[in-house]
Amino acid sequence: xxxxxxxxxxxxxxxxxxxxxxxxxxxxxxxxxxxxxxxxxxxxxxxxxxxxxxxxxxxxxxxxxxxxxxxxxxxxxxxxxxxxxxxxxxxxxxxxxxxxxxxxxxxxxxxxxxxxxxxxxxxxxxxxxxxxxxxxxxxxxxxxxxxxxxxxxxxxxxxxxxxxxxxxxxxxxxxxxxxxxxxxxxxxxxxxxxxxxxxxxxxxxxxxxxxxxxxxxxxxxxxxxxxxxxxxxxx
Numbered sequence: 001x002x003x004x005x006x007x008x009x010x011x012x013x014x015x016x017x018x019x020x021x022x023x024x025x026x027x028x029x030x031x032x033x034x035x036x037x038x039x040x041x042x043x044x045x046x047x048x049x050x051x052x053x054x055x056x057x058x059x060x061x062x063x064x065x066x067x068x069x070x071x072x073x074x075x076x077x078x079x080x081x082x083x084x085x086x087x088x089x090x091x092x093x094x095x096x097x098x099x100x101x102x103x104x105x106x107x108x109x110x111x112x113x114x115x116x117x118x119x120x121x122x123x124x125x126x127x128x129x130x131x132x133x134x135x136x137x138x139x140x141x142x143x144x145x146x147x148x149x150x151x152x153x154x155x156x157x158x159x160x161x162x163x164x165x166x167x168x169x170x171x172x173x174x175x176x177x178x179x180x181x182x183x184x185x186x187x188x189x190x191x192x193x194x195x196x197x198x199x200x201x202x203x204x205x206x207x208x209x210x211x212x213x214x215x216x217x218x219x220x221x222x223x224x225x226x227x228x229x230x231x232x233x234x235x
Contacts, residue, residue, distance in 0.1 A: 001079045002142070002161050002178040004221065005107040006131065006232060007043060008032045009139060012055070015103055018139045019045050019186075021053035028057050034231045035108075036060070037224035038078040043103040044159055046146065047190045058100065062160035063149045064090060080145060082164045082179065082204035094145040096195050100159055101141035101181065106133035106232065108221055109174040129221045130173050130214045131232055141186050143179035143204065162204055169209035180207035 009015055012030035036042045044058035061076030085091045110127035134140055146159040163176045170177045181189055185203040188194045215234040220226050
C-alpha cells in the first residue's frame with residue numbers, strides 16, 4: 001500500500017510548470033509536505049472537459065457509494081489495487097471518467113524484519129521506514145481516481161492512489177507500490193476524452209527500478225502529526 005508521501009517543492013510554480021496546469025479557483029495555499037497522510041487534503045491534478053489541467057485539493061480517502069450507506073462497515077479507501085480496478089465495475093467506470101494524479105516527489109514504505117515473515121512483530125520491534133524517490137529528484141505523478149462526496153452543502157473531491165506489484169527495488173521493502181506514470185502515460189491519463197480501458201489499465205504497472213532510489217529514514221515519520229524536513233533525511 002501507499003500510506004504516506006512527500007511533495008517538498010518550495011513553490012507551487014514548480015508543480016504548475018511540471019504538469020502544465022493552472023490553479024483551481026478554490027485551491028488552498030500550498031506548502032511543502034514531508035509526511036502527507038490519509039484523511040488530509042493533499043495536492044492533486046485533475047482535468048476539466050476543456051482539457052485544461054488544474055492543481056486542486058484532494059481529500060486523501062475516496063468514499064465509494066457503499067461506504068455512504070447508513071450503518072455501513074466500509075470506510076474510505078486510500079489505495080485501490082490495480083487488479084481491483086480491473087474486476088470491479090465501479091472502479092472500472094472511475095478509470096474511464098474520473099482519473100487524477102497525486103503530486104509527489106517521494107513516498108514512504110515500511111520494511112519488516114526479515115525473520116518476522118508474516119507474523120505479528122514482537123512488542124518493541126518496529127518496521128524500518130524508507131523514502132523512495134526518483135534519482136533525478138523530479139516531481140512525479142501518482143495515478144489516482146477521484147469521486148465527489150457531498151457533506152451538507154459542501155462538495156469534497158475525494159481520491160485514492162492506485163497500487164501495483166513492486167519493482168525489484170521495492171520487493172525487499174514491501175509487496176506493493178504506487179503507480180507512477182511516465183510522461184506518455186500522464187498525457188493520456190489526464191485527457192478526459194481518452195477512454196481506452198485496456199491501454200489505461202496497461203499503465204498500471206511498476207515504475208522502472210533503475211530510475212528510483214530508496215533511503216532509510218527516521219521512525220519519526222510514523223507519526224502523521226510530524227511534518228518537517230528532518231523526516232526525509234537519510235539515517
